Amino acid sequence: MSRTPIIAGNWKLHMNPEQTTEFVDAVKDKLPDPSKVESLICAPAVDLDALRKAAKGSNLHIGAENCYFEDEGAYTGETSPKVLKEMGMDYVIIGHSERRGYFHETDEDINKKAKAIFANGLKPIICCGESLETREANKQEDWVVGQIKAALDGLTAEQVSNLVIAYEPIWAIGTGKTASSDQAEEMCKTIRETVKDLYNEETAENVRIQYGGSVKPANVKELMSKPDIDGGLVGGASLKPESYLELVNYQD
Ligand SMILES: O=C(CO)COP(=O)(O)O
Secondary structure, three states: OOOOOEEEEEOOOOOOHHHHHHHHHHHOOOOOOOOOOEEEEEEOHHHHHHHHHHHOOOOEEEEEOOOOOOOOOOOOOOOOHHHHHHOOOOEEEEOOHHHHHHOOOOHHHHHHHHHHHHHOOOEEEEEEOOOHHHHHOOOHHHHHHHHHHHHHOOOOHHHHHHOEEEEOOHHHOOOOOOOOHHHHHHHHHHHHHHHHHHOOHHHHHHOEEEEEOOOOHHHHHHHHOOOOOOEEEEOHHHOOHHHHHHHHOOOO
């Protein structure tokens, strides 16, 4: 088993093209060897052209924060996965709790998006995670297993081997309240077992699972030491070059 760790910044609704170029110029020569850690930035759609240009020739992987499940048509305001591929993106985040919550994205939408992303030769980062209410009722496992089953419905074992799942408990996002490394590991392990039940052992060993929710330089090492945590999906702490570099270089 050799899963390459993947540390991804999710910039959410921050940064403009100029700031994007400045950020990438500041980090691109200081990234880890991509065979040791994959460094990724997922940026707002309006910054992706700047991201691609600035990251060209570097070890920085690039991605979008969302896309639609159709390649083209009368869908005002949406982002085409086909064009994201043409623009040189590697990954697309789907199913983030902010998209589920504020923009009413359903499990069915997320599943359609995953299929459209694969159809265009991109890789999805599929987010899942429970609310505080669900955690307090001790129903987080059922909740997250349900989200994973719905998101992966109809995907092949090969596709699942190549995608990334991000476990992001909603109560830990942007709150400074990180899940403990044991809580994070427990759920990432449950997700891997779910993939094993749905597919097979090999697929479960291949799929990379990130933890997200107040990941920062001070806790990244501890989280990454857990056997089922293969990466981080980082919001706030990915916005400054110094902090991002500390995260991706956590092995140093
Ligand atoms: O939602 C997140 C990443 O997708 C986590 O955000 P924070 O790292 O700001 O808590």
